[in-house]
Amino acid sequence: MKRNQPEESVRKALGSRARLRAYILANVGRVLDSVELRKASGDASEWGRRVRELRTEEGYQILTHNDRSDLKPGEYLLLDPKPIPAFARGISKETRAYVLDRNGFTCQMCGAEAGQPHPADSSRITRLHIGHIIDKSMGGTDDPGNLRAVCSICNEGAKNLTLDRPSLMKLLIQIRRATGADQLAVLKWLLAKYPAQSAKLLSNAEK
């Protein structure tokens, strides 16, 4: 059977990226030039793209002349072999601190507090991540307005949410975050949609 073209090119790209990663990790702290990186990658035309992928997709802080004035164009330097975790990439320490503080160090999906046992699983201590309200794959940005504190458990679950129908919890969070005027608009809309149920709820509330 003949292998199809895209699969072959993906395999090639991953192979040269892996060779570059290994080479750069074997040379932490040494300034590398484009000649040796091109050679190490085994890909003369796309090696620069592979370096960028190591930075953007894998989180390796490979420095260039844009990051450090003592590096010349075409020179690369990795000082810390540990990649930045995906959730933190592109978001500064200051922004993380600001978002966590704004959200009261509380998961904005389930209300779990940082450092406390998680309400859904008391064997786990709540750890907060910075999550995107609109996912980056859907065009969301790293702007603080698009960020929120999310615990590990919700963060894992969020990946499984379908896009077309929001969960009750997600919906309630959206409404809680909305302005008073928008909340009242939602209330009006619901009262109009469910007149009988509204009347019943309101008469029960008065008792």
Ligand SMILES: [Zn+2]
């Ligand atoms: Zn949560």
